[in-house]
Amino acid sequence: MKALWAPSVLAGLALVDAQAPVFRSGVEAVRVDVSVMNGTNPVPGLTAANFVLIDRGVPQVVDHVSVDTVPLSLMLVLDTSGSMSGERMTDLIAATRRLVQSLKPVDSTALLTFAEPAELVVPMSRDRAPLLAALDGMKAAGATSLYDGLFLALQMRPEATDDRPVALVFSDGRDNVSWLSKSSVAEAIRRSGVITHIVELEQDQVRGAGVNAVSLILSELAEAGGGRRWSATSSRDLRELFAKVLDELRSRYLLTYYPTGVTREGWHDVKVTLKGAGGDVIARPGYFVATPQ
Amino acid sequence: MTGRLALPILAAAVALAAAPSAQAPTSAVDSYATAVRTYVATGDTVKALTPIQAWAKPEFERAIDALIARRDQALIEAAAVLQVEIAVGVVMLSPRSAGTHLELGEKLIRSLRALPGPGPEAEFSEKWYAVAASAFLMVNDSRLASSFISRGLQLAPGSLDLRLMNGIVDDLEALSLNPDDSKTGVQRQRIATARTQAFLRARDRYARLVKDAPSFARARVRLGRVLWMIGQAEEARIELLRAQADARDPVQQYLSAMFLGALYEQEGDAALxxxxxxxxxxLAPASQAATVALGHLDVMVDRPDRARALARGLLSQKPVLDEWWTYNGGLETASLEWLRRRVRR
Structure with a gap:
Protein backbone atom coordinates (compact mmCIF):
# COMPACT_ATOMS: atom_id res chain seq x y z
CA MET A 1 0.00 0.00 0.00
CA LYS A 2 1.26 3.42 -0.91
CA ALA A 3 1.52 5.39 2.28
CA LEU A 4 1.72 9.13 1.88
CA TRP A 5 0.75 10.47 5.22
CA ALA A 6 -0.63 13.67 6.41
CA PRO A 7 -3.24 15.88 8.03
CA SER A 8 -4.29 19.46 8.00
CA VAL A 9 -4.85 21.47 11.08
CA LEU A 10 -8.21 22.89 11.90
CA ALA A 11 -10.46 23.35 14.81
CA GLY A 12 -13.64 22.04 16.21
CA LEU A 13 -16.39 24.57 16.46
CA ALA A 14 -15.40 28.22 16.48
CA LEU A 15 -12.63 28.17 13.91
CA VAL A 16 -10.55 31.27 13.82
CA ASP A 17 -7.92 30.11 11.38
CA ALA A 18 -7.92 27.11 9.15
CA GLN A 19 -4.27 26.51 9.91
CA ALA A 20 -3.94 26.96 13.64
CA PRO A 21 -5.44 24.40 15.98
CA VAL A 22 -8.12 25.71 18.28
CA PHE A 23 -8.45 24.61 21.87
CA ARG A 24 -11.58 23.01 23.22
CA SER A 25 -11.62 22.17 26.89
CA GLY A 26 -7.85 22.44 26.86
CA VAL A 27 -7.36 20.09 23.91
CA GLU A 28 -6.95 21.33 20.36
CA ALA A 29 -8.88 19.72 17.55
CA VAL A 30 -6.91 18.73 14.50
CA ARG A 31 -8.55 17.98 11.21
CA VAL A 32 -6.89 15.58 8.80
CA ASP A 33 -8.00 15.60 5.17
CA VAL A 34 -7.49 12.09 3.79
CA SER A 35 -7.93 10.56 0.36
CA VAL A 36 -8.42 6.81 0.13
CA MET A 37 -8.27 5.46 -3.39
CA ASN A 38 -8.36 2.08 -5.00
CA GLY A 39 -6.58 2.79 -8.26
CA THR A 40 -8.39 5.80 -9.65
CA ASN A 41 -11.58 5.11 -7.69
CA PRO A 42 -12.35 6.52 -4.25
CA VAL A 43 -12.98 3.96 -1.51
CA PRO A 44 -16.37 4.76 0.05
CA GLY A 45 -18.02 3.83 3.32
CA LEU A 46 -15.12 4.07 5.76
CA THR A 47 -15.71 5.01 9.39
CA ALA A 48 -13.53 6.24 12.25
CA ALA A 49 -12.89 2.63 13.16
CA ASN A 50 -11.12 2.09 9.84
CA PHE A 51 -8.42 4.70 10.45
CA VAL A 52 -5.23 4.39 12.47
CA LEU A 53 -3.75 7.84 13.12
CA ILE A 54 -0.37 8.50 14.70
CA ASP A 55 0.73 12.01 15.69
CA ARG A 56 4.45 12.41 16.49
CA GLY A 57 4.64 8.68 16.99
CA VAL A 58 1.72 8.61 19.44
CA PRO A 59 -1.48 6.75 18.40
CA GLN A 60 -4.55 8.98 18.53
CA VAL A 61 -8.28 8.36 18.70
CA VAL A 62 -10.19 9.59 15.66
CA ASP A 63 -13.15 11.46 17.11
CA HIS A 64 -15.26 11.60 14.00
CA VAL A 65 -15.15 11.26 10.22
CA SER A 66 -17.06 13.28 7.68
CA VAL A 67 -17.27 13.09 3.91
CA ASP A 68 -18.19 15.94 1.58
CA THR A 69 -20.06 17.94 4.19
CA VAL A 70 -17.56 20.76 4.55
CA PRO A 71 -17.51 23.46 1.84
CA LEU A 72 -14.42 23.88 -0.30
CA SER A 73 -12.36 27.04 -0.54
CA LEU A 74 -10.84 26.35 -3.91
CA MET A 75 -7.95 28.50 -5.10
CA LEU A 76 -7.37 27.99 -8.81
CA VAL A 77 -3.68 28.61 -9.54
CA LEU A 78 -3.27 28.61 -13.30
CA ASP A 79 -0.22 28.86 -15.53
CA THR A 80 -0.57 31.59 -18.16
CA SER A 81 3.03 31.55 -19.38
CA GLY A 82 3.84 31.95 -23.06
CA SER A 83 3.80 28.23 -23.78
CA MET A 84 0.09 28.17 -22.95
CA SER A 85 -0.92 30.14 -26.02
CA GLY A 86 -3.46 28.99 -28.59
CA GLU A 87 -5.41 25.80 -28.17
CA ARG A 88 -3.93 25.10 -24.75
CA MET A 89 -5.35 28.28 -23.32
CA THR A 90 -8.71 27.68 -24.99
CA ASP A 91 -8.88 24.20 -23.47
CA LEU A 92 -7.73 25.42 -20.05
CA ILE A 93 -10.43 28.08 -20.00
CA ALA A 94 -13.10 25.55 -21.02
CA ALA A 95 -11.97 23.03 -18.41
CA THR A 96 -11.86 25.66 -15.67
CA ARG A 97 -15.28 26.96 -16.64
CA ARG A 98 -16.76 23.47 -16.35
CA LEU A 99 -15.07 22.89 -13.00
CA VAL A 100 -16.35 26.15 -11.54
CA GLN A 101 -19.86 25.40 -12.76
CA SER A 102 -19.67 22.00 -11.02
CA LEU A 103 -18.98 23.47 -7.58
CA LYS A 104 -21.69 23.52 -4.94
CA PRO A 105 -23.29 26.85 -4.00
CA VAL A 106 -21.61 26.71 -0.58
CA ASP A 107 -18.13 26.32 -2.10
CA SER A 108 -15.92 29.35 -2.60
CA THR A 109 -13.41 29.84 -5.35
CA ALA A 110 -10.71 32.28 -6.39
CA LEU A 111 -8.46 32.65 -9.41
CA LEU A 112 -4.75 33.41 -9.31
CA THR A 113 -2.74 33.26 -12.52
CA PHE A 114 1.01 33.15 -12.86
CA ALA A 115 3.46 33.72 -15.67
CA GLU A 116 6.26 35.94 -14.44
CA PRO A 117 3.96 38.03 -12.28
CA ALA A 118 1.27 36.37 -10.22
CA GLU A 119 -2.09 38.07 -10.36
CA LEU A 120 -5.06 37.58 -8.09
CA VAL A 121 -7.62 37.87 -10.85
CA VAL A 122 -10.66 37.13 -8.68
CA PRO A 123 -10.58 36.93 -4.86
CA MET A 124 -12.26 34.13 -2.91
CA SER A 125 -16.02 34.30 -3.26
CA ARG A 126 -19.13 32.16 -3.59
CA ASP A 127 -20.21 34.37 -6.47
CA ARG A 128 -19.24 32.52 -9.66
CA ALA A 129 -20.02 35.29 -12.12
CA PRO A 130 -16.82 37.37 -11.73
CA LEU A 131 -14.61 34.33 -12.10
CA LEU A 132 -16.45 32.98 -15.12
CA ALA A 133 -16.25 36.39 -16.73
CA ALA A 134 -12.55 36.70 -16.00
CA LEU A 135 -11.62 33.40 -17.60
CA ASP A 136 -11.99 34.73 -21.11
CA GLY A 137 -9.51 37.46 -20.30
CA MET A 138 -6.66 35.06 -19.59
CA LYS A 139 -3.78 35.55 -22.02
CA ALA A 140 -0.58 33.55 -22.38
CA ALA A 141 2.73 35.40 -22.16
CA GLY A 142 6.05 35.30 -20.35
CA ALA A 143 8.02 32.79 -18.31
CA THR A 144 6.85 30.40 -15.59
CA SER A 145 6.96 31.54 -11.98
CA LEU A 146 5.17 28.54 -10.49
CA TYR A 147 6.84 28.44 -7.08
CA ASP A 148 6.38 32.14 -6.34
CA GLY A 149 2.82 32.08 -7.67
CA LEU A 150 1.91 29.08 -5.56
CA PHE A 151 3.50 30.61 -2.47
CA LEU A 152 1.42 33.74 -2.92
CA ALA A 153 -1.72 31.67 -3.52
CA LEU A 154 -1.15 29.85 -0.22
CA GLN A 155 -1.03 33.16 1.62
CA MET A 156 -4.47 34.00 0.24
CA ARG A 157 -6.10 30.99 1.89
CA PRO A 158 -9.26 31.97 3.72
CA GLU A 159 -9.18 32.92 7.35
CA ALA A 160 -12.02 32.75 9.85
CA THR A 161 -13.76 29.92 8.08
CA ASP A 162 -14.02 26.17 8.53
CA ASP A 163 -14.03 25.52 4.78
CA ARG A 164 -11.49 23.05 3.45
CA PRO A 165 -8.69 25.06 1.83
CA VAL A 166 -7.65 23.57 -1.50
CA ALA A 167 -5.26 24.74 -4.20
CA LEU A 168 -5.73 23.34 -7.68
CA VAL A 169 -2.57 24.18 -9.58
CA PHE A 170 -2.22 23.82 -13.32
CA SER A 171 1.11 24.11 -15.15
CA ASP A 172 2.55 23.04 -18.47
CA GLY A 173 6.20 23.45 -17.74
CA ARG A 174 9.09 23.89 -15.45
CA ASP A 175 9.50 26.88 -13.21
CA ASN A 176 12.23 29.05 -14.69
CA VAL A 177 12.05 32.40 -12.97
CA SER A 178 10.83 32.13 -9.37
CA TRP A 179 12.77 33.51 -6.47
CA LEU A 180 11.81 30.57 -4.27
CA SER A 181 13.27 27.11 -4.73
CA LYS A 182 11.28 23.91 -4.96
CA SER A 183 12.18 22.94 -1.40
CA SER A 184 11.24 26.38 -0.06
CA VAL A 185 7.77 26.30 -1.57
CA ALA A 186 7.31 22.66 -0.52
CA GLU A 187 7.97 23.68 3.08
CA ALA A 188 5.50 26.55 2.75
CA ILE A 189 2.88 24.12 1.42
CA ARG A 190 3.46 21.74 4.34
CA ARG A 191 2.98 24.54 6.83
CA SER A 192 -0.04 26.05 5.10
CA GLY A 193 -2.61 23.33 5.66
CA VAL A 194 -3.81 23.73 2.08
CA ILE A 195 -4.61 20.54 0.16
CA THR A 196 -2.62 20.91 -3.04
CA HIS A 197 -3.47 19.15 -6.27
CA ILE A 198 -1.31 19.76 -9.33
CA VAL A 199 -2.42 19.08 -12.88
CA GLU A 200 0.52 18.89 -15.26
CA LEU A 201 0.30 19.22 -19.00
CA GLU A 202 3.39 17.33 -20.07
CA GLN A 203 5.86 19.10 -22.31
CA ASP A 204 8.50 17.89 -24.72
CA GLN A 205 11.86 17.35 -23.09
CA VAL A 206 13.73 20.49 -22.17
CA ARG A 207 17.48 20.57 -21.86
CA GLY A 208 18.59 19.95 -18.30
CA ALA A 209 15.20 18.77 -17.19
CA GLY A 210 13.44 15.87 -18.78
CA VAL A 211 9.72 15.40 -18.55
CA ASN A 212 10.24 12.96 -15.73
CA ALA A 213 12.21 15.50 -13.75
CA VAL A 214 9.43 18.08 -14.01
CA SER A 215 6.85 15.47 -13.06
CA LEU A 216 8.90 14.46 -10.04
CA ILE A 217 9.10 18.06 -8.89
CA LEU A 218 5.36 18.54 -9.22
CA SER A 219 4.67 15.23 -7.46
CA GLU A 220 6.84 16.35 -4.57
CA LEU A 221 4.90 19.59 -4.24
CA ALA A 222 1.55 17.80 -4.41
CA GLU A 223 2.64 15.30 -1.77
CA ALA A 224 3.69 18.15 0.51
CA GLY A 225 0.10 19.35 0.28
CA GLY A 226 -1.52 15.96 0.74
CA GLY A 227 -2.78 15.99 -2.83
CA ARG A 228 -1.86 14.34 -6.10
CA ARG A 229 -0.14 15.15 -9.36
CA TRP A 230 -2.45 14.54 -12.28
CA SER A 231 -0.91 14.21 -15.70
CA ALA A 232 -2.34 15.22 -19.07
CA THR A 233 -0.64 14.59 -22.39
CA SER A 234 -3.03 16.89 -24.25
CA SER A 235 -4.85 20.03 -23.21
CA ARG A 236 -8.02 18.32 -24.43
CA ASP A 237 -7.72 16.04 -21.37
CA LEU A 238 -7.97 18.91 -18.91
CA ARG A 239 -11.74 18.98 -18.63
CA GLU A 240 -11.84 15.33 -17.63
CA LEU A 241 -8.89 15.66 -15.27
CA PHE A 242 -10.34 18.68 -13.48
CA ALA A 243 -13.57 16.72 -13.01
CA LYS A 244 -11.59 13.84 -11.50
CA VAL A 245 -9.85 16.19 -9.10
CA LEU A 246 -13.22 17.51 -7.95
CA ASP A 247 -14.51 13.95 -7.52
CA GLU A 248 -11.45 13.14 -5.46
CA LEU A 249 -11.98 16.21 -3.29
CA ARG A 250 -15.62 15.31 -2.77
CA SER A 251 -14.77 11.80 -1.65
CA ARG A 252 -12.04 12.70 0.83
CA TYR A 253 -12.50 11.84 4.46
CA LEU A 254 -12.11 14.51 7.06
CA LEU A 255 -10.80 12.98 10.29
CA THR A 256 -11.04 15.02 13.46
CA TYR A 257 -9.06 14.18 16.57
CA TYR A 258 -7.86 15.79 19.79
CA PRO A 259 -4.13 15.18 20.14
CA THR A 260 -3.05 13.63 23.39
CA GLY A 261 0.39 12.77 24.63
CA VAL A 262 2.19 15.17 22.29
CA THR A 263 3.65 18.62 22.77
CA ARG A 264 1.83 21.39 20.97
CA GLU A 265 4.33 23.62 19.15
CA GLY A 266 6.39 22.78 16.10
CA TRP A 267 6.09 20.26 13.33
CA HIS A 268 3.89 17.20 13.84
CA ASP A 269 4.55 14.16 11.69
CA VAL A 270 1.23 12.45 11.17
CA LYS A 271 0.68 8.99 9.72
CA VAL A 272 -2.64 7.56 8.69
CA THR A 273 -3.22 3.92 7.79
CA LEU A 274 -6.25 1.72 7.36
CA LYS A 275 -7.47 -1.24 9.30
CA GLY A 276 -10.17 -3.56 8.08
CA ALA A 277 -10.17 -1.90 4.67
CA GLY A 278 -7.93 -1.57 1.65
CA GLY A 279 -6.81 1.43 -0.39
CA ASP A 280 -4.06 3.97 -0.94
CA VAL A 281 -4.06 6.63 1.75
CA ILE A 282 -2.96 10.11 0.76
CA ALA A 283 -2.87 12.93 3.26
CA ARG A 284 -0.63 15.77 4.30
CA PRO A 285 2.67 14.67 5.85
CA GLY A 286 1.95 16.59 9.04
CA TYR A 287 1.06 19.98 10.39
CA PHE A 288 2.81 22.89 11.99
CA VAL A 289 1.82 24.77 15.11
CA ALA A 290 3.48 28.15 15.42
CA THR A 291 4.85 29.33 18.74
CA PRO A 292 2.56 32.05 20.14
CA GLN A 293 4.05 35.52 19.55
CA MET B 1 6.27 45.43 -19.27
CA THR B 2 8.88 44.21 -21.68
CA GLY B 3 8.39 43.42 -25.32
CA ARG B 4 8.71 39.80 -24.32
CA LEU B 5 5.49 40.02 -22.44
CA ALA B 6 3.68 42.01 -25.09
CA LEU B 7 4.82 40.42 -28.31
CA PRO B 8 3.55 36.84 -28.13
CA ILE B 9 0.12 38.14 -29.05
CA LEU B 10 1.42 38.23 -32.58
CA ALA B 11 4.17 35.71 -32.12
CA ALA B 12 2.39 32.72 -33.56
CA ALA B 13 1.67 34.61 -36.71
CA VAL B 14 5.15 36.00 -37.24
CA ALA B 15 6.92 32.74 -36.50
CA LEU B 16 7.45 32.53 -40.25
CA ALA B 17 4.73 31.02 -42.37
CA ALA B 18 5.58 27.79 -44.15
CA ALA B 19 4.87 29.09 -47.62
CA PRO B 20 5.20 32.52 -49.21
CA SER B 21 2.05 34.60 -49.26
CA ALA B 22 0.49 35.69 -52.52
CA GLN B 23 1.65 39.28 -52.11
CA ALA B 24 3.42 40.75 -55.15
CA PRO B 25 7.17 41.45 -54.66
CA THR B 26 7.04 45.22 -55.04
CA SER B 27 4.11 45.47 -52.73
CA ALA B 28 5.92 43.26 -50.21
CA VAL B 29 8.93 45.58 -50.15
CA ASP B 30 6.71 48.58 -49.56
CA SER B 31 4.78 46.72 -46.89
CA TYR B 32 7.98 45.98 -44.99
CA ALA B 33 9.17 49.58 -45.18
CA THR B 34 5.75 50.65 -43.97
CA ALA B 35 5.96 48.21 -41.08
CA VAL B 36 9.34 49.63 -40.09
CA ARG B 37 8.04 53.19 -40.26
CA THR B 38 4.97 52.28 -38.24
CA TYR B 39 7.19 50.73 -35.63
CA VAL B 40 9.37 53.85 -35.48
CA ALA B 41 6.37 56.16 -35.33
CA THR B 42 4.32 54.28 -32.77
CA GLY B 43 6.67 51.89 -30.98
CA ASP B 44 3.84 49.40 -31.36
CA THR B 45 5.40 46.21 -32.66
CA VAL B 46 2.11 44.39 -32.96
CA LYS B 47 0.52 47.16 -34.97
CA ALA B 48 3.56 47.39 -37.23
CA LEU B 49 3.71 43.68 -37.96
CA THR B 50 0.06 42.84 -38.33
CA PRO B 51 -0.05 43.54 -42.12
CA ILE B 52 2.89 41.18 -42.74
CA GLN B 53 2.15 38.51 -40.18
CA ALA B 54 1.61 35.81 -42.83
CA TRP B 55 4.99 36.33 -44.46
CA ALA B 56 7.46 33.51 -45.05
CA LYS B 57 11.24 33.80 -45.10
CA PRO B 58 11.61 34.60 -48.84
CA GLU B 59 9.37 37.63 -48.50
CA PHE B 60 11.34 38.96 -45.55
CA GLU B 61 14.59 38.36 -47.45
CA ARG B 62 13.38 40.15 -50.56
CA ALA B 63 12.04 43.06 -48.59
CA ILE B 64 15.18 43.42 -46.51
CA ASP B 65 17.47 43.25 -49.53
CA ALA B 66 15.42 45.97 -51.16
CA LEU B 67 15.50 48.07 -48.01
CA ILE B 68 19.29 47.73 -47.80
CA ALA B 69 19.53 48.93 -51.41
CA ARG B 70 17.89 52.21 -50.39
CA ARG B 71 21.02 52.99 -48.27
CA ASP B 72 18.99 54.86 -45.68
CA GLN B 73 20.88 54.44 -42.40
CA ALA B 74 18.00 55.40 -40.13
CA LEU B 75 15.60 53.05 -41.91
CA ILE B 76 18.09 50.18 -41.90
CA GLU B 77 18.79 50.62 -38.19
CA ALA B 78 15.08 50.68 -37.45
CA ALA B 79 14.55 47.52 -39.49
CA ALA B 80 17.35 45.80 -37.61
CA VAL B 81 15.68 46.66 -34.32
CA LEU B 82 12.33 45.49 -35.63
CA GLN B 83 13.92 42.16 -36.55
CA VAL B 84 15.29 41.76 -33.05
CA GLU B 85 11.86 42.61 -31.63
CA ILE B 86 10.34 39.84 -33.73
CA ALA B 87 12.99 37.38 -32.59
CA VAL B 88 12.40 38.17 -28.93
CA GLY B 89 8.67 37.79 -29.47
CA VAL B 90 8.79 34.43 -31.22
CA VAL B 91 11.77 32.73 -29.62
CA MET B 92 9.77 30.82 -27.04
CA LEU B 93 7.47 29.43 -29.69
CA SER B 94 10.04 28.88 -32.40
CA PRO B 95 13.74 29.39 -31.69
CA ARG B 96 14.45 28.50 -35.31
CA SER B 97 12.26 31.32 -36.60
CA ALA B 98 13.89 33.66 -34.13
CA GLY B 99 17.27 32.65 -35.52
CA THR B 100 16.12 33.36 -39.07
CA HIS B 101 14.82 36.79 -38.12
CA LEU B 102 18.09 37.59 -36.38
CA GLU B 103 20.16 36.49 -39.36
CA LEU B 104 18.12 38.85 -41.48
CA GLY B 105 18.65 41.53 -38.86
CA GLU B 106 22.37 40.87 -38.89
CA LYS B 107 22.37 41.38 -42.64
CA LEU B 108 20.94 44.83 -41.98
CA ILE B 109 23.54 45.57 -39.30
CA ARG B 110 26.43 44.54 -41.53
CA SER B 111 25.07 46.54 -44.44
CA LEU B 112 25.45 49.67 -42.35
CA ARG B 113 29.22 49.30 -42.52
CA ALA B 114 29.13 49.68 -46.30
CA LEU B 115 27.36 53.00 -46.15
CA PRO B 116 29.30 56.22 -46.72
CA GLY B 117 30.01 58.38 -43.70
CA PRO B 118 30.86 57.36 -40.16
CA GLY B 119 28.43 54.43 -40.14
CA PRO B 120 26.70 53.23 -37.02
CA GLU B 121 28.15 53.72 -33.58
CA ALA B 122 29.84 50.64 -32.19
CA GLU B 123 27.37 50.93 -29.34
CA PHE B 124 24.48 50.24 -31.70
CA SER B 125 26.02 46.98 -32.91
CA GLU B 126 27.00 46.11 -29.34
CA LYS B 127 23.48 46.55 -28.02
CA TRP B 128 21.92 44.80 -30.99
CA TYR B 129 24.08 41.71 -30.61
CA ALA B 130 23.56 41.68 -26.85
CA VAL B 131 19.79 41.54 -27.30
CA ALA B 132 20.08 39.00 -30.12
CA ALA B 133 22.20 36.71 -27.96
CA SER B 134 19.95 37.17 -24.98
CA ALA B 135 16.92 36.04 -26.98
CA PHE B 136 18.48 32.58 -27.06
CA LEU B 137 19.26 32.68 -23.36
CA MET B 138 15.51 32.89 -22.83
CA VAL B 139 15.27 29.37 -24.24
CA ASN B 140 18.52 28.05 -22.77
CA ASP B 141 20.26 27.87 -26.12
CA SER B 142 23.76 28.82 -25.04
CA ARG B 143 25.30 27.72 -28.36
CA LEU B 144 23.37 30.24 -30.44
CA ALA B 145 23.71 32.89 -27.75
CA SER B 146 27.49 32.47 -27.78
CA SER B 147 27.54 32.60 -31.55
CA PHE B 148 25.84 36.00 -31.62
CA ILE B 149 28.11 37.29 -28.84
CA SER B 150 31.20 36.28 -30.85
CA ARG B 151 29.88 37.94 -33.95
CA GLY B 152 29.07 41.07 -31.97
CA LEU B 153 32.53 41.19 -30.49
CA GLN B 154 33.94 41.21 -34.02
CA LEU B 155 32.09 44.46 -34.67
CA ALA B 156 32.49 45.91 -31.18
CA PRO B 157 35.73 44.48 -29.81
CA GLY B 158 36.18 44.78 -26.07
CA SER B 159 32.52 45.57 -25.45
CA LEU B 160 31.87 45.25 -21.73
CA ASP B 161 28.22 44.38 -22.34
CA LEU B 162 29.09 41.54 -24.70
CA ARG B 163 31.83 40.25 -22.44
CA LEU B 164 29.29 40.28 -19.63
CA MET B 165 26.94 38.30 -21.86
CA ASN B 166 29.60 35.62 -22.17
CA GLY B 167 29.55 35.28 -18.41
CA ILE B 168 25.76 35.22 -18.34
CA VAL B 169 25.75 32.36 -20.85
CA ASP B 170 27.82 30.26 -18.44
CA ASP B 171 25.86 31.51 -15.44
CA LEU B 172 22.47 30.55 -16.88
CA GLU B 173 23.80 27.28 -18.23
CA ALA B 174 24.88 26.39 -14.70
CA LEU B 175 21.45 27.29 -13.34
CA SER B 176 19.76 25.07 -15.93
CA LEU B 177 21.74 22.07 -14.71
CA ASN B 178 20.01 20.70 -11.63
CA PRO B 179 21.53 17.56 -10.13
CA ASP B 180 18.23 16.83 -8.39
CA ASP B 181 16.69 16.14 -11.80
CA SER B 182 18.78 13.00 -12.17
CA LYS B 183 17.58 9.55 -11.35
CA THR B 184 20.94 7.92 -10.72
CA GLY B 185 23.88 8.86 -8.57
CA VAL B 186 26.23 8.79 -11.55
CA GLN B 187 24.04 11.19 -13.53
CA ARG B 188 23.69 13.42 -10.50
CA GLN B 189 27.43 13.61 -10.06
CA ARG B 190 27.99 14.31 -13.74
CA ILE B 191 25.46 17.15 -13.75
CA ALA B 192 26.79 18.56 -10.48
CA THR B 193 30.29 18.66 -11.97
CA ALA B 194 29.09 20.34 -15.17
CA ARG B 195 27.14 22.87 -13.11
CA THR B 196 30.14 23.77 -10.99
CA GLN B 197 32.37 24.09 -14.04
CA ALA B 198 29.89 26.43 -15.71
CA PHE B 199 29.69 28.56 -12.57
CA LEU B 200 33.48 28.68 -12.37
CA ARG B 201 33.70 29.85 -15.98
CA ALA B 202 31.13 32.55 -15.20
CA ARG B 203 33.00 33.56 -12.05
CA ASP B 204 36.26 33.93 -13.96
CA ARG B 205 34.67 36.00 -16.72
CA TYR B 206 32.95 38.30 -14.22
CA ALA B 207 36.13 38.61 -12.14
CA ARG B 208 38.13 39.68 -15.20
CA LEU B 209 35.47 42.25 -16.06
CA VAL B 210 35.45 43.67 -12.55
CA LYS B 211 39.22 43.89 -12.64
CA ASP B 212 39.16 45.71 -15.99
CA ALA B 213 36.21 47.94 -15.09
CA PRO B 214 35.81 48.23 -11.28
CA SER B 215 32.72 50.42 -11.58
CA PHE B 216 30.85 47.92 -13.76
CA ALA B 217 28.16 47.19 -11.17
CA ARG B 218 26.28 44.57 -13.20
CA ALA B 219 29.41 42.45 -13.40
CA ARG B 220 30.15 42.85 -9.69
CA VAL B 221 26.63 41.88 -8.65
CA ARG B 222 26.74 38.82 -10.87
CA LEU B 223 30.18 37.93 -9.55
CA GLY B 224 28.86 38.14 -6.00
CA ARG B 225 25.92 35.86 -6.72
CA VAL B 226 27.99 33.27 -8.55
CA LEU B 227 30.50 33.23 -5.70
CA TRP B 228 27.60 32.54 -3.34
CA MET B 229 26.25 29.82 -5.60
CA ILE B 230 29.58 27.98 -5.51
CA GLY B 231 29.87 28.28 -1.76
CA GLN B 232 32.38 31.14 -1.52
CA ALA B 233 30.18 33.04 0.90
CA GLU B 234 32.81 35.38 2.32
CA GLU B 235 34.01 36.48 -1.12
CA ALA B 236 30.40 36.83 -2.21
CA ARG B 237 29.58 39.05 0.76
CA ILE B 238 32.50 41.35 -0.03
CA GLU B 239 31.49 41.77 -3.67
CA LEU B 240 27.80 42.24 -2.92
CA LEU B 241 28.43 44.75 -0.15
CA ARG B 242 30.77 46.69 -2.41
CA ALA B 243 28.19 46.63 -5.19
CA GLN B 244 25.60 47.82 -2.71
CA ALA B 245 27.82 50.69 -1.64
CA ASP B 246 29.12 51.71 -5.07
CA ALA B 247 26.27 51.07 -7.46
CA ARG B 248 24.40 54.16 -8.57
CA ASP B 249 21.88 52.07 -10.47
CA PRO B 250 18.88 51.22 -8.25
CA VAL B 251 18.45 47.97 -10.17
CA GLN B 252 21.88 46.75 -9.12
CA GLN B 253 21.29 47.99 -5.58
CA TYR B 254 18.03 46.04 -5.50
CA LEU B 255 19.60 42.85 -6.84
CA SER B 256 22.58 43.01 -4.50
CA ALA B 257 20.22 43.55 -1.55
CA MET B 258 18.21 40.47 -2.58
CA PHE B 259 21.34 38.36 -2.88
CA LEU B 260 22.65 39.56 0.47
CA GLY B 261 19.29 38.61 1.99
CA ALA B 262 19.58 35.13 0.52
CA LEU B 263 23.14 34.80 1.73
CA TYR B 264 22.24 35.69 5.31
CA GLU B 265 19.11 33.54 5.19
CA GLN B 266 21.20 30.56 4.19
CA GLU B 267 23.56 31.30 7.05
CA GLY B 268 20.61 31.28 9.45
CA ASP B 269 20.76 34.97 10.29
CA ALA B 270 17.07 35.79 9.91
CA ALA B 271 17.45 39.33 11.25
CA LEU B 272 20.05 40.37 8.68
CA LEU B 283 14.09 49.96 -3.57
CA ALA B 284 11.40 48.14 -5.54
CA PRO B 285 8.17 48.41 -3.54
CA ALA B 286 6.08 46.30 -5.94
CA SER B 287 8.71 43.60 -6.37
CA GLN B 288 7.18 40.14 -6.39
CA ALA B 289 10.53 38.47 -5.70
CA ALA B 290 11.27 40.66 -2.66
CA THR B 291 7.75 40.16 -1.33
CA VAL B 292 7.99 36.41 -1.74
CA ALA B 293 11.47 36.30 -0.21
CA LEU B 294 10.38 38.28 2.83
CA GLY B 295 7.09 36.38 3.12
CA HIS B 296 8.83 33.04 3.01
CA LEU B 297 11.23 34.18 5.70
CA ASP B 298 8.20 35.15 7.81
CA VAL B 299 6.64 31.72 7.31
CA MET B 300 9.85 30.06 8.41
CA VAL B 301 10.08 32.16 11.58
CA ASP B 302 6.47 31.39 12.56
CA ARG B 303 4.99 34.67 11.39
CA PRO B 304 2.49 33.55 8.77
CA ASP B 305 0.39 36.60 9.60
CA ARG B 306 3.10 38.88 8.23
CA ALA B 307 3.52 36.70 5.15
CA ARG B 308 -0.19 36.97 4.43
CA ALA B 309 -0.17 40.72 4.85
CA LEU B 310 2.74 41.03 2.43
CA ALA B 311 1.08 38.80 -0.16
CA ARG B 312 -2.21 40.62 0.08
CA GLY B 313 -0.46 43.94 -0.29
CA LEU B 314 1.37 42.79 -3.39
CA LEU B 315 -1.62 41.16 -5.05
CA SER B 316 -3.72 44.27 -4.55
CA GLN B 317 -1.34 46.18 -6.83
CA LYS B 318 -0.91 46.10 -10.57
CA PRO B 319 2.04 43.81 -11.42
CA VAL B 320 5.25 45.47 -12.52
CA LEU B 321 8.41 44.17 -14.13
CA ASP B 322 10.67 42.64 -11.51
CA GLU B 323 14.35 43.04 -12.27
CA TRP B 324 14.93 39.60 -10.79
CA TRP B 325 13.08 38.14 -13.78
CA THR B 326 15.32 40.07 -16.13
CA TYR B 327 18.41 38.95 -14.24
CA ASN B 328 17.27 35.36 -14.29
CA GLY B 329 15.55 35.21 -17.64
CA GLY B 330 18.36 36.26 -19.90
CA LEU B 331 16.74 38.99 -21.98
CA GLU B 332 18.81 42.17 -22.15
CA THR B 333 15.93 44.51 -21.53
CA ALA B 334 18.11 47.54 -20.87
CA SER B 335 19.85 47.14 -24.23
CA LEU B 336 16.53 46.55 -25.96
CA GLU B 337 15.19 49.75 -24.46
CA TRP B 338 18.33 51.57 -25.64
CA LEU B 339 17.75 50.32 -29.20
CA ARG B 340 14.10 51.34 -29.07
CA ARG B 341 14.99 54.84 -27.92
CA ARG B 342 17.68 55.10 -30.57
CA VAL B 343 15.41 54.33 -33.53
CA ARG B 344 12.54 56.41 -32.20
CA ARG B 345 14.56 59.52 -31.42
Missing part, protein backbone atom coordinates in the same frame (compact mmCIF):
# COMPACT_ATOMS: atom_id res chain seq x y z
CA UNK B 273 18.23 38.49 5.94
CA UNK B 274 15.09 40.39 6.81
CA UNK B 275 16.94 43.70 6.81
CA UNK B 276 18.32 43.12 3.32
CA UNK B 277 15.04 41.87 1.90
CA UNK B 278 13.33 44.93 3.38
CA UNK B 279 16.00 47.10 1.79
CA UNK B 280 15.27 45.42 -1.55
CA UNK B 281 11.56 45.98 -1.08
CA UNK B 282 12.16 49.63 -0.31
Missing amino acids: ARAWYEEALS
